Structure formats: C-alpha cells, structure tokens
Amino acid sequence: MSTQAAHPTLLIPGPIEFDDAVLQSMSHFSESHVAPGFVATFGETLSMLRQLFQSTDPAAQPFIISGSGTLGWDLVSANLIEPGEDALVLSTGYFGDSFADCLATYGAKPTKLEGPIGGRPQFPEIEKALSEKKYKLVTVTHVDTSTGVVSDLKGLVQAVKKVSPDTLVIADGVCSVACEEIAFEEWGLDGVITASQKAIGCPAGLSISIFSGRAMEAFKNRKSPPGSYFASMKNWTPIMQNYEAKKPSYFATPSPQLIHALNTALKQILARPLAERFQRHKEVSDKVKKAISDLGLQVVATKPEDQSHAMTAIYLPDGVQIPDVLPKLLSKGVIFAGGLHKQIATKYIRFGHMGVSVTDPSRTDVDKALDALKTSLEECGYKANA
Numbered sequence: 050m051s052t053q054a055a056h057p058t059l060l061i062p063g064p065i066e067f068d069d070a071v072l073q074s075m076s077h078f079s080e081s082h083v084a085p086g087f088v089a090t091f092g093e094t095l096s097m098l099r100q101l102f103q104s105t106d107p108a109a110q111p112f113i114i115s116g117s118g119t120l121g122w123d124l125v126s127a128n129l130i131e132p133g134e135d136a137l138v139l140s141t142g143y144f145g146d147s148f149a150d151c152l153a154t155y156g157a158k159p160t161k162l163e164g165p166i167g168g169r170p171q172f173p174e175i176e177k178a179l180s181e182k183k184y185k186l187v188t189v190t191h192v193d194t195s196t197g198v199v200s201d202l203k204g205l206v207q208a209v210k211k212v213s214p215d216t217l218v219i220a221d222g223v224c225s226v227a228c229e230e231i232a233f234e235e236w237g238l239d240g241v242i243t244a245s246q247k248a249i250g251c252p253a254g255l256s257i258s259i260f261s262g263r264a265m266e267a268f269k270n271r272k273s274p275p276g277s278y279f280a281s282m283k284n285w286t287p288i289m290q291n292y293e294a295k296k297p298s299y300f301a302t303p304s305p306q307l308i309h310a311l312n313t314a315l316k317q318i319l320a321r322p323l324a325e326r327f328q329r330h331k332e333v334s335d336k337v338k339k340a341i342s343d344l345g346l347q348v349v350a351t352k353p354e355d356q357s358h359a360m361t362a363i364y365l366p367d368g369v370q371i372p373d374v375l376p377k378l379l380s381k382g383v384i385f386a387g388g389l390h391k392q393i394a395t396k397y398i399r400f401g402h403m404g405v406s407v408t409d410p411s412r413t414d415v416d417k418a419l420d421a422l423k424t425s426l427e428e429c430g431y432k433a434n435a
C-alpha cells in the first residue's frame with residue numbers, strides 16, 4: 050500500500066508517478082553539501098549514473114546539476130560548440146526545435162532537418178547534409194515528447210562516423226533515459242542529456258548528463274570561454290570529479306534532498322538488469338499501441354519502428370475535443386496531457402507509460418488508463434467500431 054495521499058494517477062509524459070521510497074528519501078534531515086555523508090551519497094550517485102548509461106570509460110564525464118532537462122541543452126550549447134560553428138539538429142517535434150533555439154541563443158548556427166509529423170529524418174538525407182558542410186555536432190531527440198517518435202541512436206552514430214567522423218553526436222534523452230536502451234559507449238555517443246522527472250523516477254529539479262572523453266576534449270580545446278557561467282563545464286567538471294572521488298567541493302549549492310531521491314531511484318533501477326527494464330517498457334508500450342488500434346484510433350508516430358516505448362501520442366477521433374476528454378479521464382482518476390506539436394496540438398493527447406507505472410507489478414495504472422480512455426471516449430459520443 051502506498052503511503053502517498055490519494056491522488057489521480059499521473060500518466061503524462063513526465064513528471065511521472067514516484068515510488069514511496071524515492072519520495073521519502075527527500076525528507077532527509079538537512080545536511081551540509083560538503084559533509085562527508087552527503088559527499089559519499091553524491092559520489093555514489095554519479096557512479097551509478099555511469100552504470101545507467103552503460104559507460105565504463107573513465108574519460109567519460111557524468112554531471113548532475115540543479116535544474117531541469119532544458120539545462121542540458123544549455124550545457125551542450127555553452128560548452129561543446131562555439132559561436133559561428135554549425136550544428137545539425139535532427140528534429141522530430143517541439144523539443145528538437147527548442148534544442149535548435151537554445152544552440153542559436155549561444156551563437157551557434159543550427160541547421161534543422163525535420164521529419165514529417167510523426168516521422169523522422171532518414172539516414173540518406175542526414176548523410177547528404179553531413180557531406181555538404183562541416184558540423185561541429187549533430188543533435189537528436191531520442192524520444193520527442195511532443196510526438197512520441199523515437200530515433201535510432203545506434204544507426205545515427207554509424208551514419209555520422211561514416212561521413213563526418215569528427216562530428217560529435219549528442220542525444221536529448223529527457224524522455225528516453227531509463228526506459229529506452231542507450232549503450233552510451235558501445236554505440237559511440239558523445240553526449241546524452243536528461244532530467245530526473247521522467248523514466249528515472251525522481252522528482253523534477255535535476256539536469257543529468259554524460260559526455261564522452263572526446264566531447265570533454267572538444268570542450269578543453271575550445272578557443273573562446275564557455276558561453277555561460279552557471280552552465281560552464283569548466284566550473285562543474287572539477288566538482289563532479291571531486292564528488293566521485295568522495296572529496297568535498299563547491300561551485301554552486303546542490304540540493305541534498307534531491308540527490309538522496311536520485312540515489313534511491315537509481316538503486317531501484319540498478320537492482321534489476323537494465324535489459325529487463327527496457328523489455329518491460331517495450332511490452333507495455335506494445336500493449337498500449339494495440340489497445341489504441343483496437344479502439345480504432347491512430348498514434349502520431351506512424352511507423353512501428355518510429356514509435357517510442359516511453360509514451361504514446363494518440364489522435365482523437367473526429368468530433369472529440371481535448372477539453373471534453375481530459376476532464377472525463379480525470380473523473381476516472383487518470384491524467385493524460387494534451388497535444389504539444391504546434392501544427393496538430395488540438396488534435397491529440399499524450400499518454401506517458403514510464404517508470405513505476407510500468408515496472409511495479411502491484412500497480413494497475415496502465416490498465417486503469419486504457420479502461421478510462423475507452424469509457425471517456427464513449428461518453429464523448431465515440432463508438433469504437435462504428
């Protein structure tokens with residue numbers, strides 16, 4: 050039995066439902082951010098992050114910084130690319146577009162390659178773009194939370210290495226880390242940025258990332274200073290290295306309570322094989338996609354290979370509006386999100402299926418949500434097999 054106050058089940062694509070033990074870790078007594086106990090917890094949390102990213106190279110550098118997922122874009126834009134340099138941004142929705150905006154804010158020159166709505170840019174066009182211009186980095190949104198489209202990171206790194214081996218490959222894993230497989234080193238990625246509140250299952254407030262030795266070298270070799278003070282790798286790298294070596298260190302005060310929560314969440318994740326966790330998210334996602342199809346509905350990500358296992362973006366039937374269906378879902382104890390992709394925002398809703406709602410066998414969140422969706426649509430006048 051959960052000790053949390055009764056509440057509707059939060060099944061938006063992040064923040065997600067949290068485990069009791071993770072939430073309880075946040076009610077830790079106040080401690081100094083340089084006290085030995087906290088330093089040990091922070092150091093252990095960084096080491097566990099390496100495991101989550103399947104990284105064993107000591108030259109790779111994990112970062113945990115107070116902030117949200119967006120701060121990861123700033124880290125990349127302020128440190129790994131210099132004003133006037135080119136970035137190729139692969140966009141599959143709202144978040145890819147925003148990554149491009151962030152790069153431009155720091156003076157980089159983003160070129161966007163977009164897929165059709167519900168699809169993604171294809172390798173031949175990516176290779177063509179890379180062969181036409183020198184790009185310092187390529188960014189890709191692993192799962193774009195506005196469309197539920199997943200990108201093929203492993204294939205992308207292979208394509209980039211073939212055409213432009215010096216180009217860094219950076220993935221936005223905010224909606225994929227801890228539910229979609231990411232073999233950071235084996236695949237040859239140079240950076241993955243994410244946040245605490247999605248599949249990792251820790252309350253919002255932490256920007257979490259890892260960068261390869263090659264990316265850290267690119268940072269060290271930059272000619273101009275980092276474009277940000279708070280998001281400067283120059284300021285944060287020694288702090289992370291000291292914490293991991295269990296030495297006290299200070300640049301800006303971390304949140305000890307959030308670090309405790311992340312520590313608990315990562316221990317829970319790593320207590321089971323990661324492959325099992327990814328498989329479980331896949332099975333539940335397949336079940337959701339089948340239920341949506343049985344209801345006669347379409348998902349935004351058109352091709353099965355482009356459909357993420359973290360969430361499902363579902364087109365509403367003709368005549369059913371978001372302001373009608375979301376309150377009906379809420380009255381059944383389920384919270385979904387509305388649309389976000391600006392061209393189709395009023396036409397679809399988003400169902401997040403990540404973390405404990407998927408992995409905790411004592412929870413029935415996903416079945417409850419599918420039942421609630423069916424009934425709510427019927428109440429809106431929709432007949433599944435009409």
Ligand SMILES: Cc1ncc(COP(=O)(O)O)c(C=O)c1O
Pocket residue numbers: 063117118119120144190192193194221222223224244
């Ligand atoms: C794929 C993706 N990238 C970046 C972000 C930005 O993260 P945050 O809202 O935590 O700043 C989000 C947020 O939902 C996201 O889904």
